[in-house]
Amino acid sequence: MKLSFKNIQKSFSGLHVIDDFSRDIGQGELVALVGPSGCGKSTLLHIAAGLETPTSGSILADGQPVTGPHPERTLMFQENALYPWLTLEQNVALALEFQKVDKKSAAAQARAWLAKVNLSGFETYYPHQVSGGMRQRAALARAFISQPKALLLDEPFGALDALTRMTLQDALRTLIRSEVQGKAPTVLLVTHDVDEALFLADRILVFSARPATVLKEFNLVHHEKTHDLSEFSAIRREILCLLGIHAEQDEFAKTIEGVGI
Ligand SMILES: Nc1ncnc2c1ncn2[C@@H]1O[C@H](COP(=O)(O)OP(=O)(O)OP(=O)(O)O)[C@@H](O)[C@H]1O
Numbered sequence: 001m002k003l004s005f006k007n008i009q010k011s012f013s014g015l016h017v018i019d020d021f022s023r024d025i026g027q028g029e030l031v032a033l034v035g036p037s038g039c040g041k042s043t044l045l046h047i048a049a050g051l052e053t054p055t056s057g058s059i060l061a062d063g064q065p066v067t068g069p070h071p072e073r074t075l076m077f078q079e080n081a082l083y084p085w086l087t088l089e090q091n092v093a094l095a096l097e098f099q100k101v102d103k104k105s106a107a108a109q110a111r112a113w114l115a116k117v118n119l120s121g122f123e124t125y126y127p128h129q130v131s132g133g134m135r136q137r138a139a140l141a142r143a144f145i146s147q148p149k150a151l152l153l154d155e156p157f158g159a160l161d162a163l164t165r166m167t168l169q170d171a172l173r174t175l176i177r178s179e180v181q182g183k184a185p186t187v188l189l190v191t192h193d194v195d196e197a198l199f200l201a202d203r204i205l206v207f208s209a210r211p212a213t214v215l216k217e218f219n220l221v222h223h224e225k226t227h228d229l230s231e232f233s234a235i236r237r238e239i240l241c242l243l244g245i246h247a248e249q250d251e252f253a254k255t256i257e258g259v260g261i
Pocket residue numbers: 012015017035036037038039040041042043044
């Protein structure tokens with residue numbers, strides 16, 4: 001699905017949040033949005049999801065104006081609460097049952113998607129019986145099972161530790177790549193983690209503080225990615241600099257995170 005933002009302005013009761021945002025996000029492209037806290041990144045996702053309407057400008061999905069939420073455009077949050085009274089399989093299957101797929105077929109598909117995110121054997125577990133990373137894997141399976149044309153991910157792995165986050169990033173990449181070519185979802189990813197953006201994105205948009213405008217855009221589509229991001233150190237430094245973070249400060253933050261303080 002192609003998403004086209006055209007001259008989007010958004011204010012909330014006089015608070016100017018987004019200032020003239022225009023971009024096309026191509027079919028199958030993964031674009032990361034990074035920027036200071038409160039600049040309006042989630043608001044842009046909500047506009048793409050059809051949960052918020054722009055104050056002016058328009059958002060088109062495959063050329064059609066977005067007028068409200070639609071299962072073709074799936075939003076996934078950091079705290080993507082699974083229903084605690086349903087097993088992982090039932091939670092994942094529910095996405096299909098909402099679309100009137102019969103229970104038996106939905107359950108079979110749910111098991112297949114749980115296998116894709118390495119949760120075979122945990123189908124009958126309840127969310128409280130598995131780890132946060134496993135819950136988020138199940139949430140990924142639930143997001144993918146209805147094969148949305150656009151995935152809108154709002155800090156999907158933000159609550160997880162750094163190591164678990166990396167395995168989830170791998171799982172997300174595998175899921176995207178396993179989709180038949182041409183059917184891969186278009187992904188908008190809001191993240192505070194510059195390394196996550198570098199690892200996952202074809203393109204990174206760096207936003208200013210509110211009202212959000214794009215400070216700079218980085219095209220990474222021609223790079224083969226691994227978690228060794230040394231090739232991207234110059235871009236990483238530039239993004240951090242645009243965000244007003246000095247590299248030493250960032251290393252310090254990572255060290256603190258690494259030792260669990
Ligand atoms: N529904 C709403 N009503 C009123 N104000 C809102 C609403 N949604 C967002 N805002 C305000 O818009 C601004 C941008 O919020 P948004 O959540 O889009 O920022 P963000 O860049 O995603 O922040 P963070 O990175 O901290 O999650 C904030 O000041 C927020 O208070």
